[in-house]
Amino acid sequence: GNLSHLTSLNLFDNQFVGQIPTSIGNLSHLTSLSLSYNNFTGQIPSSIGNLFHLTSLNLFDNMFLGQIPHSLGNISGLSDLVLAGNSFVGEIPSSFGSLNQLTYLAVGLNKLSGNFPIVLLNLTNLSDVSLSSNKFTGKLPPNIDSLSNLEFFLVHDNNFVGTFPSSLFTIPSLHFIGLSSNQFNGTLEFGNISSQSQLQVIRLGKNNFRGPIPRSISKLVNLSIIDLSNNKITGQVPSWLWTLPNLTYVNLSNNTFISFEGSTRPSPSSVLSHLFGSKNNFTGNIPSFICELVSLSVLDLSDNNFNGSIPLCMSNIKSNLSVLNLRHNHLCGGLPGNVFGNLRSFDVGHNQLVGKLPRSLIHFSTLEVLNVESNKINDTFPFWLSSLQKLQVLVLRSNAFHGPIHEASFLKLKIIDISHNQFIGALPSDYFLNWSAMSLLLKVGTNEDQSTETYMGDNYYRDSMVLMNKGVELELVRILKIYTALDFSGNRFEGEIPRSIGLLKELHVLNLSNNAFNGHIPSSIGNVTALESLDVSQNKLSGEIPQELGNLSFLAYMNFSHNQLRGLVPGGTQFGRQPCSSFEYNSGLFGSSLDLDCPASQHDETPEAEEEDEDEDEEVFSWIAAAIGFGPGIVLGLTIGYVLDLYKPEWFTNPFRRNKHRSRSTTTH
Template sequence: MWKATINDTFPFWMSSLQKLQVLVLRSNAFHGPIRQASFGTLKIIDISHNHFIGTLPSDYFLNWSAMSLLGANEGRPYESYMRDRSGYYRDSIILVNKGVELELVRILRTYTAIDFSGNRLEGEIPSSIGLLKELHVLSLSNNAFTDHIPSFICELGSLSILDLSNNDLNGSIPPCLGNLKGTLSVLNLRQNRLSGGLPENVFQSLRSLDVGHNQLVGKLPRSLIHFSNLEVFNVESNNINDTFPLWLSSLQNLQVLVLRSNTFYGTIHQASFHSLKIIDISHNHFNGILPSDYFVKWSNMSSLKANEDLLNESYMGNGYYQDSVVLVIKGVELKYERILKIFVALDFSGNRFEGEIPRSIGLLKELHVLNLSNNAFTGHIPSSMGNLTALESLDVSRNKLSGEIPQELGNLSFLSHMNFSHNQLVGLVPGGTQFRTQPCSSFEYNSGLFGSSLDDDCPSSQQYETPGAKEEEEDEEEEVFSWIAAAIGFGPGAVLGLTIGYVLVFYKPKWFTIPFRRSKHRSTSTTTH
């Protein structure tokens, strides 16, 4: 009943169907609470992306016996797939994760999955879920579950995918998840309120780990160096305070590394990230100079593997779960619910890097997004950037770059967004088609850029923003403000003074004239004596 736009309550009465093994209600308009039911034979349930609400009782999964003792109930192990009695027809199912349809043409008899994601369920995760020893996939993401991550999840010895993202969970990540290190391949805990540090030695078999947008602190566990299967590592938007994890370069399968918006610090020593396709270390406190040959050994960004089957496996992930990432492109945060295997991005923005941009950046020919903005890079923009033929977005704004924009960049036909503003650039702007379509803001506040690529209205925005000019402007503003303040003070003061004078002269109140009379009397007395 997928995408049938059915408007109904949860069909708890289906629990009376003694042979029901697969129930898919995904992407409809089902609503209301999920009433407790005994699904004794159910192996796969997907009620995601509906309007279910309310809390699940702690014993909600108590009688879901097929997910608890599946192995004991399978008397004929050679019948590995679900089918009818004749053996001619084999059941199939389409599971959807992040918009990706995965068709299981044959459903393994031992495959079990619960997907309650994309609803409005709240309260604690039911403790009885720990009874489902045969569960392979558990997705409770995009709900409003609260309290701690329950330790009884650690008892799910067959679990391979755990997605609790986008809830309101708090507390620390349970160290007992180490019990699952032999089976768990995907752990997604992003967008919660988790605190503490990343536990040691609990994620040994992980292929994807995403704990972004929490309140995690401390350092990265050095045990990560042993996670040889790790492909995606995302700790963005936490409070992790550590140096650059150079040692992660030993992970031969690491393809996505996101450290954005933490308090990482220090220099970034040269490393060989052979498999890396996406790296985002923006908005930290990294500093120092990047050597000219810094990117020489980043081979996967130079040329994608020839044996990459891009047609059959176009997105990163395995089976049901597809990896996602949030990147800042064209100044806007964009969430990629699915990561194309051919997508390559590098974001070093918002740090304190200085010196010249490494010439070896030109070796990264598969690069789609390059962001080096908001640093202190000096010198010329390397002409080797003209080799980045796949580049779609380039941002080097808010640095201290000088010289001309390399004319080679005008030949980059895919370059749809660029930003060179707030530097010290001069000379002729390249005349390529892509440059002619850029707004004035992409070139403003430089020493003296000119050329046919700039609109007629652009010259007024090509002011060179110097600290002295900025201070002078602030002084002028303060001066104008002082004169305004003086004028404001003078007006009422003058009116008040004239009014008081008029009253004193013409009406002569006693409180004013008596002192003068006394003074006059004293003066007369003194003269007489």
């Protein structure tokens, strides 16, 4: 048909593929063209520059490549240009200097390079500029304030260097500055900030800024978010910062601050909800002003040198406080009993805390993560925590917990680490009968899960921990919701390994090493189809390694050493890939991979091919048969049991969305 008089073409969010035809240039009356959220490929035809009446062009989130066509500069009436989320290369065309009506430019999430496009400084109507997530280099121009109508300036995740131009902060209309993840350096100089400044968001994280926080920030009465993390900023954190009336989020982590200035008290109406001060050089007691931040939801002061006890005055902020992370400090004394009430995540690991776990924890109905590892807590096993219906991570590692571990039904527990304590006794055969979350994991995003989050926590704060996995300590800087682990190692457990362990079909890591377990390895472990790491070394186990374990296709690490095991090692690829040390110091293991690769002295003094007279007790527990089905489990599509990722995705997405077609083109990092 004849579409020459078509004025608007919106193909937003379909599944179109292929290239844009050159005949697009024949739609000479088009004023608006949106091809966003499709799978278009190839280069943009230069004929698009013939659409002289076009005011809005949106090509966001496709697979376009090549250079941005120079002919776009012919469309002098263009006001909105969105090319973000593709694979464009090269530089911004110099012809863009002719787009005098342009107000919104988004070219982020491409592979563009070169210096900051100076031609943009001619476009004085620009209000939104996003060059983020490209390969731009060089310095920002000192006269950037010529963009006098600028509201959003996003250049994060590039390779810009040098000092940033202080003139940027003098633009009265500016709302959002995103300079994070570059190589900027020098001191923080904000110049002569206008008293009429509308600035709400400053993101300067992951650069090389140094020096103190400048006093000029105190003029930014509309400031809501400031991120100075991952720099080299020094000195005291000024107390006037807490008097800014609209400040909700402060991230000072990973700098070299030494203290919090205490001369000015926070405003009684403070709206600060997130305070991150981890990985600095803070010393002394936890500052008392924190107890006056009544809106505080997340407090992370981990990896510092704080000492003294946890302040009792923190009960003043318990109604809103959801996350408290004080790990890796030098805190002493006991855990306060009635200070916290609505915590979702409570981490005080690696301190010098003593005493018992406060029984008031039983009232923390929202608690999902409890980590008290590497302290001096002396208590019995907290079976009473099983009443917490949302508890998913429990870490008691490396304390002085002692005695037997009572039977408990941890319905939602996905990770438990009680290693390196003084627990004793035998575990009943049905001990793991009611550990539902490790038996049949809910899929993220289902009605049962009620969440679309992939990781523990939310966009503001990601839970993390250290766990033994595959024989080494790994830091989980983000914890997958589908990740499950059980570590009972380094205690004095005895008796047989409970056969109900086979119910935990979704378990990824099982570590029972360095105990006194005896008897046979239960064949029901062969039903733990998601298992990736198995360590039963340093026990008194006898009999054969169950042949069923040879069918565990994800089992990448195993250790059976230092036991009294005998007989044929299971076949299969996974067993064949294990080092000799995984089988050494047993009574008589043999098998093709051991015989070929391992010296006899390591794994067997007198290899015997005959089977043991006494087979493993084949008593069938009806409850195991019903729950496991004794068949292959449903293998998870996601096989990575842990994420070792030194980069945490930034939590903030642009709240100032102007309209639907821009909403995904201004995400910030």
